[in-house]
Amino acid sequence: MKVFFTKKLFFIMLSLAVNTLFAQPVKPDDKYNRQEVMIPMRDGIKLHTVIYTPKNQTEKLPFLLERTPYGVNERPSPEKQTYIKDMADDGYIFVFQDIRGRYLSEGTFEMQRFNRDKSNPKAIDEASDTYDTIEWLLKNIADNNGKAGIYGISYDGWTAIIAATDPHPALKAVSEQATPADMFMNDDFHHNGAFRLSYGFEYSVLTEAAKTDSLYNFHEYDVYNWYLNLGALSNINQKYAHNTLPTWNNFIAHPNYDSFWQKQALAYRLDHPRTAIQHVSGYWDQEDMVGPQTAYKVLEKQDKDSQNFIVLGPWRHGGWAGGEGKSLGNIKFDDQATATYFRKEIQAKWFAWYLKGKGDGKFAEAISFQTGSNQWKSYSAWPPKEAVEKNIYFHADGKLSFDKPTTTETKTFDSYVSDPSKPVPYRARPVEETYGPGSRWYFWLTEDQRFVDNRPDVLTWQTDTLTEDVTITGNVLAKLYAATTGTDADWVVKLIDVYPKEYKKEPKMAGYELMIADDVFRGRFRTSFTNPSPIIPNKVEEYTIDLHAADHVFKKGHRIMVQVQSTWFPVIDRNPQKYVPNIFEAKESDYQSATQKVYHSVNFASSIVLPVVQ
Ligand code: PG9
Numbered sequence: 001m002k003v004f005f006t007k008k009l010f011f012i013m014l015s016l017a018v019n020t021l022f023a024q025p026v027k028p029d030d031k032y033n034r035q036e037v038m039i040p041m042r043d044g045i046k047l048h049t050v051i052y053t054p055k056n057q058t059e060k061l062p063f064l065l066e067r068t069p070y071g072v073n074e075r076p077s078p079e080k081q082t083y084i085k086d087m088a089d090d091g092y093i094f095v096f097q098d099i100r101g102r103y104l105s106e107g108t109f110e111m112q113r114f115n116r117d118k119s120n121p122k123a124i125d126e127a128s129d130t131y132d133t134i135e136w137l138l139k140n141i142a143d144n145n146g147k148a149g150i151y152g153i154s155y156d157g158w159t160a161i162i163a164a165t166d167p168h169p170a171l172k173a174v175s176e177q178a179t180p181a182d183m184f185m186n187d188d189f190h191h192n193g194a195f196r197l198s199y200g201f202e203y204s205v206l207t208e209a210a211k212t213d214s215l216y217n218f219h220e221y222d223v224y225n226w227y228l229n230l231g232a233l234s235n236i237n238q239k240y241a242h243n244t245l246p247t248w249n250n251f252i253a254h255p256n257y258d259s260f261w262q263k264q265a266l267a268y269r270l271d272h273p274r275t276a277i278q279h280v281s282g283y284w285d286q287e288d289m290v291g292p293q294t295a296y297k298v299l300e301k302q303d304k305d306s307q308n309f310i311v312l313g314p315w316r317h318g319g320w321a322g323g324e325g326k327s328l329g330n331i332k333f334d335d336q337a338t339a340t341y342f343r344k345e346i347q348a349k350w351f352a353w354y355l356k357g358k359g360d361g362k363f364a365e366a367i368s369f370q371t372g373s374n375q376w377k378s379y380s381a382w383p384p385k386e387a388v389e390k391n392i393y394f395h396a397d398g399k400l401s402f403d404k405p406t407t408t409e410t411k412t413f414d415s416y417v418s419d420p421s422k423p424v425p426y427r428a429r430p431v432e433e434t435y436g437p438g439s440r441w442y443f444w445l446t447e448d449q450r451f452v453d454n455r456p457d458v459l460t461w462q463t464d465t466l467t468e469d470v471t472i473t474g475n476v477l478a479k480l481y482a483a484t485t486g487t488d489a490d491w492v493v494k495l496i497d498v499y500p501k502e503y504k505k506e507p508k509m510a511g512y513e514l515m516i517a518d519d520v521f522r523g524r525f526r527t528s529f530t531n532p533s534p535i536i537p538n539k540v541e542e543y544t545i546d547l548h549a550a551d552h553v554f555k556k557g558h559r560i561m562v563q564v565q566s567t568w569f570p571v572i573d574r575n576p577q578k579y580v581p582n583i584f585e586a587k588e589s590d591y592q593s594a595t596q597k598v599y600h601s602v603n604f605a606s607s608i609v610l611p612v613v614q
Contacts, residue, residue: 030077031055032094037140038106039097041132043122048104049133051141052078052094060145062172062355063137064092066152067130067159069207071103072096083321084151086348090356093144097133099126099159103212111207111247112158112183112264115165130163134170147355151175151347153318154288157280161266161295167274173354175347177280178288178317179295184261184529186290192545193522193529194490195251195583197227197573199287201236202434204247215435222430227570228423231588252584257529266295272302276354279308280342282315283371283550284328284445284515290548296382310382311346312368312549313338316442320347329443331514332506334374341376370473371516372497372553383474383549387611391479392463392560394600394607400461400562405600412601416457416565418489420577420591423569424452431570449496449513449563459598462498462561470554474611476517476547480564481604483541486577486594487534489523492568493545495608496561497554513561516554517547520572524579534579540597540604547608562608564598 033053038046050072054061064087066072075081075096078088088094101109116123134148148170150160157179164174180187189200205216220226230236237243237252254260262268277299279292296310313320314333325339326332346367352358364378392402396411405412425431427444428451434441452458478493495517503510521543524532535541554560567574576583576590600606 031079031088032077034077036073039133039136041107041124041129043124045100045105045107045124047100047106047129047133048072048098050075050096051137053141053143054091054093057091057143059091060143061091061093062145063095063134063141063148064351064355065095065097065130065133065148065150066156067097067099067126067133067150067163068152068156069099069102069109070155071212072098073104082323083343086344087351090348090352090358092351092355093137093141095133095137100124100129101211102207109207109211111250112180114263115269126159126162127166130159130171131166131168134168138170145356146170147172149173149175149351149355151177151351153177153321154179157288157292161277162269164273164275164277165269171275173276173278173351175278175280175350176292176295177320178282178285179266179279179291180288181291181294181298182261182265182267184257184265186294186548187288189251191520191572193257193525193532194520194575195573196571197233198223198431198434198570200251201248204241204245206435208245208247215433218433218436221432223433224425224429224431224570228421232586232590233573233584234586252582255582255584256532257525266291267298270295270298272304273299273307276307276350277309278347278350279310280320281310281312281549282317282319283312283552284443285315285317285319286441286445287317293549300382306365309350309363310366311342312366312382312551313342314369314371315339316445329446330448330509330512331371331446333369333371336369336374336376338369368473368551370471370551370553372469372555373471377473377551379473383611384613387472387474387613390610390612391605391607392562392610393605394461394562394598396600398461400463400560405602405605407602409601412604413483413597413599414459415595415597416459417593418457418566418577418596419593420567420574421593422457423567423574424455424457424565426568426571427451445515445518447515449494449515450511452563452565453513455565457567458563458565460561460563462559464559465500466554466556466558466560468556470560470610471552471613472516472554472610473551473613474549476550476611477609478519478543478545478547478562479607479609480543480545481540481599481606482543482564483538483597483599484523484535484577484594485537486592487537487579488575488577489535489594489596490520490566490568490572490575491523491543491545492518492520492563492565492572493547493608494518494563495547495550496563497552498559498561500557516552517550519545519547520568521545522575540599566594566596
């Protein structure tokens, strides 16, 4: 049986709906001269690079680079790529490069390659590859203005920010968009130590089964079934991957937050901004929502020259790159073209200033599209200082309110049985293969949470109908007091905006349950991510779970809801609920049901900490 089959990223990107970027074939009559070159790196390896130089160039121009593992050859001329069209109109020399070991470049691909050993002049990493590329471009491409910028989304955002860790002196501006920052704590591969199973496996296949992109052939449309039938995670290597995927093997070898993950993380690799740097994050980014927020925060501590900026918008992963951005899934933004605005008014103007000296150079520290009110806002700090932490508490009978629970409450906890053989789907089934045809992966964070409303293994608390707007801007935290009969447990917390029962503005959205902030925490890591420990059965423990940034108005007439559950499958692997040293090596018999209790008593007052703005 053929296990893997390859497809070009072209098809994946088509279904990504970023298709406007790549949908049109290269035409010989466009406005650019296109050259394909192999640029030598310091260790002799050559990287495949496509360079677009404007045909009617009247002034010296800066370079704009994008470095990617997803293949550059299919890309049309810059003015035909929606993502960079506004910059193409301004005039740049565009440079697209296959990173080491991918597509037409020589060398070996390494997932998020570590920093090189700088004592060895021939040692390489993504920063040195960018450095060597810029050096070559300055010397070999005529009529450049001596400046370069780099941008990109996700992996390409990560290559951009890594370039900023050790920049060529000509590199003046870096726009990292949806970069991962820490693959154990957030982003693609784990969240708070909980493993992102479907993404982790499918992405390892995508990038490591061949030099070009590969999709796994599941022979099954609803992969929820496939992952459930897989059983223990060791079956991936035993039955399918046969140790051929380095990233999958690293998941198994590094089940805790050891130096492998720590040294890969941006917090380890970033110190202060060495170029102007812009971070771009989507509030409903299903892959790397937290990365840019973390990168911004780390650099902001040392931003003496005010060169560190953040932009947050109502987007899925890369949602700002194509289309207008007037909606996401079922959610509409009052006709505001958020993606168009980002490309024209933010991205293009920012590069024009730093690379061409065009414009007034005035950029807000933080620009955010506030959802609910559907307005762009500018802040002088992120999170804004005016937000005040306010707890919204869980109560008996499914109630949620800003009042702290009192001892007189009759019931002090709610409970459910979490059965790993019947995990709660993370989105409504069928769960299509992540990047497969017709996949709804791109919008799942905006999906109506009513699809789990009546499950006995999902707890729900909600406020009365709000009599005035509640605005939250900044970081949301969950403080959970919980116990389990098992020795390990996952806690998934979702903060939800419940639309009114009758909703004249858009009747079919009546009662909609929209996730505003959410995350999962793997209980074994409650005291240390490096040294996990079993949970003591039935002992109430405090879990503080970062639900990350939101800028949202819960409108008058809506309700605020919180849901708690212990499975989110298959985006998160099943916790066996019995402590084992390494879940990747758990046996099927280790998976057991457990009773989970979430407390709301005066001493164990579970709550969500909201950054409320009056
Ligand atoms: N989210 C993808 C990714 C980035 C970096 C590492 C692993 C995966 C991406 O969209 O590129």
